[in-house]
Amino acid sequence: MNWRVDAAVQTPAHSALGDVLSYSSTRPLVPGTLVRVPLGRREVLGVAWSVHPADPAYEDAAGPMALKPVAGALDALTPLGEPWRDLVAFAARYYQRSLGEIALAALPPPLRELSAEQLARRLRRQAPAGAAVQEAPRPGPPPSAEQAQALARFEAEPGPFLLFGSTGSGKTEVYLQAVATLLEREPGAQALVMVPEINLTPQLEARFKDRFGAAAVVSLHSGMTNPQRLASWLAAHGGAARIVLGTRMAVFASLPSLRLIVVDEEHDPSYKQQEGARYSARDLAVWRGRREGAKVILGSATPSLESWHRSRPAEGEDAGGRYRRLEMPTRIGTAALPAVRLVDMGRQPPRTVLSAPLLEAIGQRVARGEQSMIFLNRRGYAPVLACSDCGWKSECPHCSAYRVFHKIDRTLRCHHCGFTERVPRACPACGNPDIAPVGRGTERLEEHLGELFAGVQRSDGSAVRIARIDADSTRRQGALQSQLAAVHAGDVDVLVGTQMIAKGHDFRRITLVAAANADGALFSSDFRAPERLFSLLMQSAGRAGRDAAYLSAQGSTAEMWIQTHHPQHPLFDALRRHDYPAFAQRELQERAAAGMPPFAFQALLRADARTQEAAQAFLNAASAAAEGLAGAGLVTRYPAVPHAIQRVANVERAQLLLESSSRAALQRLLAALQPILHGLRRAPEGKGVIRWLVDVDPQSI
Missing domain, CATH: 3.30.70.100 (Alpha-Beta Plaits)
Structure with missing residues (x-):
């Protein structure tokens, strides 16, 4: 008897071929089995989505009516479970993509090339590692009163949960203890912990491996090599990995015993895929938790307004949101949130980059051996190069954007299409040799700080050490890790960077954080811009003063300096008070009046x-x-x-x-x-x- 196998394959974009293609098989395959099938002149990987007895009308058909046979099945791998297939089907349906596009993108690339024999050998090699004895979790520090209350509610209530905790309140420790309790109660269970950025994965991975042992933890993100991704995916799929840490792609990891999902920094826009299938990993995590009976924690100091609204308590006729809000408003120990200071740039001399009060405050930190961080969300030396005679600007010939001036390699680089040219010796339009940079990026700010502090010495008589962390300075493999290690070791006095340094990092010696240009998003046409700005500034402030003992020993206080031309703006008023609820209430009222998300x-x-x-x-x-x-x-x-x-x-x-x-x-x-x-x-x-x-x-x- 023959069987019809309906397989999800990665068909060409907009091919309108449908969600599955039908093939014939001489044996009944289990749904979820990976199969190799012909597609045009190629042989591709597919997932057997459903299997049916062959229709007699097609069994003897010839020509275009005949079903092509399945070329082979990867039987050595356990079929992908029904919950995983339901997740993929929901994502394809909701985000208007094909089933095969979502399914195949969720699998590690090497699987597409392996034959059944090659995969079987790969699994045999991995088996000894997967059979490693799991270590008993190491005990963590005793939870604070707020952490204990949040954990108690997490255990007692169904969720989903929004963990609203200020920066430095110990949200990561709550995640660790929630995972430890789960594994103690159910040793075979699995947990998925998601972070928005690749550069946040190593430090979180180190904490989880220190607590649970290296054998229990694997990572999944696009920065890994294909063999590493395959090994991690197989460990998760086979159940050997108890904890999977990853970025948004990890939401599609095959985890047959999933019982807990953590989405750290849940507000971060990076959870929304911006190419291909534009899914939200945060929203899919909530859906997956409900489908698989896994508890879900969304954590943030500045939650997305959607999550904040969904976690609202019941009031009057409003039954409230379906999320449960867990609050941790204070920092661990005696550490206080940084004092927010606004500098009215309208009262500063024209063309001031860093105000005199801010420079004085940084100098005081340098003299005491403390670290400062200056945040500017624009990389490169200057956003544009311009000619003052004829008005020429460094426009990209291929995009509606300017090419950014990078002084280090003397190039004009488009950050949209990648088109790069050497800086011209004179204006290409009029020949004027005096073309000049307009505006500032992190590269120029780093140079400017070097000039300002050239005559300043540290307490040991050495020169001030300035470092920059952005997408340009961290291109080389391992560059980011070495730069972060230098900051943690105290080898940097002033750190300049983009949003890469503004969130998630636990810098113990930084006592001052400054936003050099905070006005860009205040009057944007994008209704989400104020929300993103408030979040970015509050997260940046959270890098300062995280170690109360260090502050006390230094006799110092933590500060967040914000340079703005609009110090009376309500956003800054809420920020000075670290009052996210007040900011969120105002924004939600405006969105409700305008009929915008989350009300539409x-x-x-x-x-x-x-x-x-x-x-x-x-x-x-x-x-x-x-x-x-x-x-x-x-x-x-x-x-x-x-x-x-x-x-x-x-x-x-x-x-x-x-x-x-x-x-x-x-x-x-x-x-x-x-x-x-x-x-x-x-x-x-x-x-x-x-x-x-x-x-x-x-x-x-």
Whole structure:
């Protein structure tokens, strides 16, 4: 008897081939089995999604009606479980992508190339390591009163939980103790711990391995080599790894005994994938926890407004949110949150980069042997190079953006398409040799600090040591780890950097943090910009004064300095008081009045084309065709507009916003739009269109 195997494979984008392709098999495969199947002229990896007895009408069919046989099954690997397949199916359905695209992207790349025999040998080699005896967890420090209360509620209530704890309140210790309690109660259980950035994984991995032993912990993130990712994935899938630490991709890890999910810094935009399938790992973690009966903790000092709203307590006729809010407002020990000082830059001399009071405060820290951190979320030497005679600027010829001046290698580099050229000796337009940088990036700020502190000496008579950490200074393998180690060792007096240094790091000797230019997002057209700015500034402030004993020994206090032209802005008032609830209340009131998330649901339909006219015409045609579709009456469709950065790599980009107070209505419309979009792509309206995509719950508009 033959069987029909419906397999999820990674079909070409916008191929409209459907979620699964059918193949024939001489034996009944278990759903979830990895299979190698023919696709065109290639043989590709797929996942057997469902298996049925073959239809007699097709068994003797020939030509195009005949089902191609499965080339082979990777039987040595335990089939992917039904909960994992449900997660993939939900993500594909909700984020409007194909089943195979999500499923295959969730698997480690080496699996796509291994034959059944090669995989079997790989599993035999890994078996001894997987059989290693798990160490008993080492005891942690006794929890504080707030930590003990949060852990007690976590054990007693179903969740999901929002752990709202100030920076330095010991949220990581809560995660560690929650995992330890789980493994003590259920030795075979597994926990998934997610972080937003790759550079935060090593320090968290060190803490978990120190507590639980190296054999119990594996990491999963895109910074690993393919063999490392495969080994970690196999350890998790086989149950040998009890704890998986990873970035957003880890939400799709195969964990057959998953009982706990932690999403640290849950507010971070990095949890939203920005290429391909644009899923939110945080939201999928909550869905996965509910599907698999695993408890979920979302942790942050500055929660996303969506999570804050969903964790609101019941009040009057409002039944409250479905999350449980756990609060830890104070820092561990006697450490206090840093005092926030605002510098009105309108009262400073023109072209002031760092105000005199701030420089004096940094100098005092240097004299006492303490560390300072200056945050500027713009890398490079200057955002643009310009000619004062003719007005020429260093525009990218391929993008609607300027190329950034990098002085270290004397290049103009586009941070969108990567186009790089040497800095011209004179203005390309008029020949003026006096072209100058405009604005400042971290590279120029580092140089400026070096000039300002050139004559200053440390207490031991040596020169002030200034370091920079950003995407440019950490390109080489291991560069970030060595730079962070130098900061932790006290070999740096003033640290300059982008948001890479603003969150998650436990710097014990930093007592002053400064934001050099905090006004950029105050008046942005993106309604989420104030939320991101408040979070970034509060997280930056959290790097200062984390060690109460060190502060006491130094006779010092922790400070956060913010340079702004708008010191009276309500955002800064809430920040001075470290009052996230007040900020959140004000923002939520404004969003409720405007009908914006979390009180509405959004999706962006995006199109890339050879011309802006073609991109917008395609989107507007899709909007017109949506009239009368299921859910259309409850969804507002706005006209197509150019993307914020209209052109990237000579491709014009446009977007169309869809918004509704009903998530179900928006999803129905998006699903009904899919065949229309495929049809338009092949119609005259699609001429010149390179690709289109749907971005559900977008993080920026």
